[in-house]
Amino acid sequence: MEDxxxxxxQEVILDHGKHPRNHRHPPEANRSARGYNxxxxxxxxxxxxxxxxxxxxxxxxxxxxCAISIASASMMTEVLRxxxxxxxxxxxxxxxxxxxxxxxxxxxxxxxxxxALERLQVLSGVREFPVRVKCATLAWHAMTSxxxxxxxxxxx
Amino acid sequence: MGFATETLAEIGPGSNSTLAFDxxxxxxxxxxxQQEVHGKPLTYLDSGASAQKPRAVIDAMREIQETxxxxxxxxxxxxxxxxxxxxxGVRKTVAAFLNAASDQEIVFTRNVTExxxxxxxxxxxxxxxxxxxxxxEMEHHANIVPWQLLRDRAGITLKVVPIxxxxxxxxxxxxxxxxxxxxxxAMTHTxxxxxxxxxxxxIIRLAHKAGARVLVDGAQSAVHGKVDVRELDADFYAxxxxxxxxxxxxxxxxxxxxLLKEMPPFLGGGDMIRSVSFAETTFADPPHRFExxxxxxxxxxxxxxxxxxxxxxxHDAIAAHExxxxxxxxxxxxxxxxxxxHGTAKDKAAIVSFSLDGIHPHDIGTIVDREGVAIRVGHxxxxxLMACLGVPATARASFGLYNTPSExxxxxxxxxxxxxxFG
Numbered sequence: 001m002e003d004x005x006x007x008x009x010q011e012v013i014l015d016h017g018k019h020p021r022n023h024r025h026p027p028e029a030n031r032s033a034r035g036y037n038x039x040x041x042x043x044x045x046x047x048x049x050x051x052x053x054x055x056x057x058x059x060x061x062x063x064x065x066c067a068i069s070i071a072s073a074s075m076m077t078e079v080l081r082x083x084x085x086x087x088x089x090x091x092x093x094x095x096x097x098x099x100x101x102x103x104x105x106x107x108x109x110x111x112x113x114x115x116a117l118e119r120l121q122v123l124s125g126v127r128e129f130p131v132r133v134k135c136a137t138l139a140w141h142a143m144t145s146x147x148x149x150x151x152x153x154x155x156x
Numbered sequence: 157m158g159f160a161t162e163t164l165a166e167i168g169p170g171s172n173s174t175l176a177f178d179x180x181x182x183x184x185x186x187x188x189x190q191q192e193v194h195g196k197p198l199t200y201l202d203s204g205a206s207a208q209k210p211r212a213v214i215d216a217m218r219e220i221q222e223t224x225x226x227x228x229x230x231x232x233x234x235x236x237x238x239x240x241x242x243x244x245g246v247r248k249t250v251a252a253f254l255n256a257a258s259d260q261e262i263v264f265t266r267n268v269t270e271x272x273x274x275x276x277x278x279x280x281x282x283x284x285x286x287x288x289x290x291x292x293e294m295e296h297h298a299n300i301v302p303w304q305l306l307r308d309r310a311g312i313t314l315k316v317v318p319i320x321x322x323x324x325x326x327x328x329x330x331x332x333x334x335x336x337x338x339x340x341x342a343m344t345h346t347x348x349x350x351x352x353x354x355x356x357x358x359i360i361r362l363a364h365k366a367g368a369r370v371l372v373d374g375a376q377s378a379v380h381g382k383v384d385v386r387e388l389d390a391d392f393y394a395x396x397x398x399x400x401x402x403x404x405x406x407x408x409x410x411x412x413x414x415l416l417k418e419m420p421p422f423l424g425g426g427d428m429i430r431s432v433s434f435a436e437t438t439f440a441d442p443p444h445r446f447e448x449x450x451x452x453x454x455x456x457x458x459x460x461x462x463x464x465x466x467x468x469x470x471h472d473a474i475a476a477h478e479x480x481x482x483x484x485x486x487x488x489x490x491x492x493x494x495x496x497x498h499g500t501a502k503d504k505a506a507i508v509s510f511s512l513d514g515i516h517p518h519d520i521g522t523i524v525d526r527e528g529v530a531i532r533v534g535h536x537x538x539x540x541l542m543a544c545l546g547v548p549a550t551a552r553a554s555f556g557l558y559n560t561p562s563e564x565x566x567x568x569x570x571x572x573x574x575x576x577x578f579g
Contacts, residue, residue, distance in 0.1 A: 002194075002526055004526070005522075005523060005526055005577065008522070009519075009523075009577050009578075014577075014578060014579065018514070039534065040517075040518045040533070040534045040535070040548075040549055041534060041535040041539060041542065041548050041549050042516075042518070042548065042549075064548050065516060065518075065548075066516035066517075066518035066519045067515075067516060067519045067578075068518075068519070129522055131522075132518075132522060135518065
């Protein structure tokens with residue numbers, strides 16, 4: 001098996017893909033948005049429970065998709081809890097660069113939570129597979145859409 | 157020009173070759189098949205999406221542009237007349253290919269999608285609220301959405317024939333749906349996902365008995381075997397060049413002369429008129445009435461070359477070769493544990509959709525690509541069918557005349573690697 005594939009389908013990704021964390025609909029969720037990838041028909045719905053100050057108290061998702069999109073959604077829910085809206089958006093910006101820019105390093109990150117970015121780095125193998133970047137970012141697009149008031153986010 | 161021309165010279169155009177089908181020689185006609193992907197030989201199993209082009213087609217298109225390109229139907233000069241003759245000559249080639257009664261029944265379109273939209277707008281122009289159009293669960297979006305748009309415009313009722321477990325059409329349900337209000341049955345000849353070949357002759361006979369007309373989506377059918385529109389008694393039949401080893405952006409709508417004659421134009425513009433004034437415009441007779449604007453000239457010439465190529469090899473030889481591939485692929489893939497084939501109808505084209513337990517088709521596609529294997533993964537522009545099958549997407553291997561049993565083995569080995577990786 002070639003290295004690029006091994007990088008993409010690392011054990012931790014396969015594990016999150018098969019056993020996604022926070023795959024549920026929290027009753028106290030007050031924001032949600034659906035993410036849709038028209039290319040493959042994958043869809044996830046991201047639920048946020050944010051307090052009055054915009055701090056994310058709980059985050060979860062439901063949906064179906066490929067190993068990459070489900071693992072990414074699962075890992076996203078793990079790193080976003082307790083984050084402010086601003087920090088969540090920064091994390092997405094950094095994560096997006098992680099998935100698309102070959103020379104991006106964590107020194108260039110805007111987000112404060114470096115440990116979160118280090119965990120998300122496992123998904124940076126998608127750099128070698130440009131059509132799969134949309135899979136890795138699907139749940140994140142839905143999350144920012146939910147922060148902005150909901151609706152549907154597509155990867156187009 | 158290689159195999160096609162030699163064969164053509166030996167057996168004459170249009171005849172059905174009885175020569176042994178030599179797939180190794182056929183493969184030499186397709187330059188792209190010599191390519192490598194990710195360091196592996198290309199294993200192209202996505203001809204159902206778009207087929208590769210033989211040198212005969214590539215050369216014909218280049219030759220036009222290098223030696224005699226001009227617009228058609230306009231010029232008084234030599235090139236324009238010469239190319240107009242060749243362009244209209246392809247209409248005759250297509251008419252013979254479909255066994256149409258006349259080349260005036262052949263309308264050039266961009267693709268099947270445009271052909272169906274043409275029928276929906278023009279033939280569907282006379283439909284009123286309560287009139288019924290029947291489609292099936294196995295339609296491509298191209299044969300669903302135009303009818304939904306017509307439903308929104310004219311208030312027609314859209315009826316959908318269900319499929320059986322094996323992916324065949326539920327004929328009894330179809331018969332029961334036919335009513336005096338049925339104006340049109342719009343149905344695929346061969347499912348792009350399931351490979352199911354519908355019993356079109358019988359369907360058309362039943363529809364006609366009920367007083368309905370029939371539009372056949374032949375995108376996947378004209379490729380795999382002989383289509384005879386008169387034997388079928390089809391009212392409309394659409395196919396596209398790029399799945400038939402020809403260029404894209406050229407498609408065909410066959411329509412019975414008596415129907416085309418009564419139909420209003422679809423798109424307005426140059427080339428489709430008899431005379432234009434600001435007060436009144438009169439329209440050209442079919443087929444030109446339905447061909448507004450400068451047509452895809454080079455692509456039409458390419459389509460003619462593709463049909464010549466397919467004719468030279470022979471429908472029977474292609475059908476037999478593909479039937480062998482389908483049988484072997486079905487047998488070989490079924491040996492893979494956890495693999496489910498979607499669509500097992502008795503009458504089936506060389507299209508195999510499948511799922512692997514617990515592994516999303518998108519992941520399958522990425523991994524086998526690294527083995528040089530090109531398959532389609534996703535919903536195949538048939539989301540309602542995916543819902544019927546209860547899957548979000550499938551993987552699909554579709555075979556063409558240049559594929560070999562050893563390529564089936566390459567696919568099977570690549571799928572084993574997918575399973576290894578996912579544990």
